[in-house]
Amino acid sequence: MAITIALAGNPNSGKSTLFNKLTGSNQYVGNWPGVTVEKKTGEYTKDKNIKFTDLPGIYSLSPYTLEEVVSRDYLLNERPDVIIDVIDATNIERNLYLATQLSELRIPLVLAFNMMDIVRKNGDKINTKEIAKSLNCEVVEVSAIKNENIDALVEAAIKKANDKDIKEIKSFSSSLEEYIDTIENSVESIKDHPSKRWLAIKLFEDDEKIEKEFILTAEEKSLIDEIRIKAEKEFDDDAEGIITDQRYNFVTKITKGNIKKGVVGLSTSDKIDKIVTNRFLAIPIFALIMFGVYYIAVTVVGGPVNDWWADEFLGEVVPTHVAGFLANHEVAPWLTSLISDGIIGGVGSVVGFLPVIATLFFLISILEDVGYMSRIAFILDRVFKRFGLSGKSFIPILVGTGCSVPGIIGTRTIENDNDRRMTITVASFMPCGAKTEIIALFAVVLSGKWWYGPIWYFGGILAVILSGLILKKTKRFHGDTSPFIMELPDYHAPSMRNIFKATYDRCKSFIIKAGTVIMLFTIVIWFLQNISVTGQFVEFESDATDSILSFIGKKLQWIFVPLGFGNWMATVATVVGLGAKELVVGTYGVVAGIGSAELGDPNLNQFIANQFNAVSALSFVFFNQITIPCFAAVGAIKQEMGDKKWFGFAMAYQMIFSYTISLMIYQFGRILVLHEAPTIWTAIAGVVLFIYLYLIFRKDKYKEKEVLKEGLQG
Known part of the structure; x- marks a missing residue:
């Protein structure tokens, strides 16, 4: 059965x-x-x-x-x-x-x-x-x-x-039970419903959803209103408060003599929390932990393990065997190039960072399982409140570090519409699994710069905070933040089964995406790279000047020149990345031709390292991290906003914010780090900085109006 x-x-x-x-x-x-x-x-x-x-x-x-x-x-x-x-x-x-x-x-x-x-x-x-x-x-x-x-x-x-004798928990006083019984037996639409007691309680509480679902006559509505008014007068509370109070009183009565606490003083979890959630130590500890996570993933694993996996296995063993197989079967050169440079080059460059990604997933799963990540939401609630956001906003943002889509959808738990829309707008600023691939690539490519990883991670949090400061002072987003209540579980030893399963599920999703969506896009990219603007097929080198791909890139590259990555390859990678962020890496894999087994083909890491310096790389990754997310996340934003104007605002804000932030990073960085001469774009970046400082530190006139209004009413 x-x-x-x-x-x-x-x-x-x-x-x-x-x-x-x-x-x-x-x-x-x-x-x-x-x-x-x-x-x-x-x-x-x-x-x-x-x-x-x-x-x-x-x-x-x-x-x-x-x-x-x-x-x-x-x-x-x-x-x-x-x-x-x-x-x-x-x-x-x-x-x-x-x-x-x-x-x-x-x-x-x-x-x-x-x-x-x-x-x-x-x-x-x-x-x-x-x-x-x-x-x-x-x-x-x-x-x-x-x-x-x-x-x-x-x-x-x-x-x-199999037990037919179902007994309900009777948690109310006799007088309140009489009111509930009267509603149960007086409303025809719920009389025969198996959950009629619960429905009667909800009608007593004036639950709008239940009232709409179960049609009431005018007489029934009048009777329920009469009962509610009478009860509220008797218990000196509103209907919902009466039910809540009596439930808790009942539970307290049941547990009072049946639970005896054995631990006197602070528990082990409480002792840990006195340090981990300390007002002054919490943020530095969080920073140290995340720096440690990225150091282990990028340097410890990203060094020897990733070198073998990406360079030797995917970079040499797989292409060599595939090229040998294709040569033995006399496969046409164009198809050989498609498979080697297109599919293996594109998909291989994405999958090549699987050890780093898996390590990040594994370490973050440990932090989640032991109960630490719950503390982070609690810790950052204090920070977020100062900048116009609720701690409730951090939960979707934290979920978004796995994938932006569930993070955006997770904003439904935020009751305040303004907070919810603001969180939807900024939720994709954090590095999701796909963006982590870009971070991993550049952290490895920029030798000795593993610490770029946590900088991009905390840069996402900073982008959220700056947006909160700016947006909360506008009429569109002004209002009190949602209250935040969260259960903090006791710390416990991690369950390795749960951790490995969580890591496996995330890696599986990553690989499936690489083998489907990413592969399809890399094939398209390969064709665009190997077809000229006149429609002829030519197997181009990475510096080809007349492929459709390079033609498109060169027409758009001027847009990104002020940001430090104004070459056609970076431009194409950025534009294609709007489909799926993994394609930023996959595009470079195709363009660099790392899948080919022929001697002389460039190595992906060296290929990218030759195109970027420390400042332009920082600008490039930040732009791709906080700009408009992938198609799936954009669809989620549109669905959750439920309004074309709000959706348009979110897209415009993300684009303008990412562009201006990257502009300042590169223009100021090239002077301070690279010691280059300032240009007109440096002056523009200075104006942008002034505007941001004004938006951040200006007075909140809407808040002042509310304070004045409350004072007059008082």
Whole structure:
């Protein structure tokens, strides 16, 4: 018999770890119907008839965030056979708030008290039997990370799914229960619904989404309004506040005598946080960690490992064997060049930095798994607030370091429209996986400049901060920032299985993209490089002057001359990079012809090193990092903005911002670092700097007006 089990729970409760343990590799990632929010489903490793759905982490079933809407729509409409509510056992009181709501849906419910290994380590005592009895609910103690009691949890869920006697958690006072019962029995459209108690509570709270979904008569609306007004007068609070207060009172009553804390004083996590999240030390520690990550990836791995992988294996072994195979089969010269220079040269140059990319993914996965990255969001909330952004903005930006698309979509958790639109505009400034490839290339090419990597990383954060300072003082984006509340999980030893799986999934996505989209584009680039403007096929050298590719590049290269990379190859790489940022590297691979096995073909690193100096390279990478992102991210921006004018503004801002920042980097850098003479463009860069300083330090007239208005009202 097939059984569907939904995994619900607060963020950082260990839900995803449990899901991975239950499903292993038998899981599928897609999107929820109608929204681009990740949906994870999977089959139980020990029984394919048991399917799990990993719901987004939520604190309640109120429609405040997209995750909450997605979760409650799934539970209300799809109605799984059983819900496993994954609860952080180190913080039961807060986590049980969601459990009271899930119970009201009248779907069989099992509570998984997770992280019991930490509970035991802290010396805490939890009377789970008494809590289960008080809640009328099955409670199973587990540790997902230690793989403890997982089978018992699944058995309890299966047993519960077959249990027809579903008992709800009654968490309200008798007088409030009377009000809820009256609504349950008076509204015809919810009378026969299996979740009628939960629907009645939502109608009492004046939930607009439920009122629209379930048609009410004028008499029913009048009755509910009458009940709400009467209750608000009796409890001296608004309807939603009454429900929230009584839920927490109930949970406190249940847990009060059944949880005894064993650790007196600070826990190990608290002691670490006194240093790691310290007001003065937090940012320097974060900087040191990220510098260390890039040093290991670029120098330790990017040195010996990447040299062998890119130069010897992909640069010599693969091209030599392919060229030999093609020669033995007397393949036409043009096709040999297409395969060697086009496909192997383009795709190989992208895949050539896989060791560096994989190392970055691996190290960042460790930081995520141990709980450090959650602290970064908390730390940067303090920084972001000073510059007009909420810490909530950093979560999508952090997600965007993997891929800008989910980062942009992740802005849906930000309630404030102005904050959300601003975050959408700047979310792609951080180096995603594709941009990391460009960073890795230039960090390796510029010998001894591994530290350029973290400079570009923190440059992305600085670009976000500068944008916040500038945009928040405009009428379009003015307003208070969204409040930021985040659960900080306890530090724990990393799960190598989770880390390797996260690294594998990211690398797999990277390789698939290289073998499909990137390969297609590199073939097109090869043809453009080997067809003249008169339509003749000629196998050109890298300095060809009359190919279609060079013709296009030379027509546009004047645009980038002030930025320090005004040659046709850099121009073409930048323009093509608007399709996919990996193509910046792939284009150079094709143009340099590194895939050819013939003697005398230039090495990609040396080829690029000859075209850039330390300043122009910095300008080139910064421009490609913070300018208009790839087509997929642009599509996400358009979808999330939902308005042509807002979308147009985001595109214009990204282009102007990236161009002017790169202009200043190169024009000031060439004087300060390269000791070259100033030009008219240096003067223009000076004017641009003055404008930026004015926009950053000018008074916020809109804020002053609000303060004045509040003073007059007071």
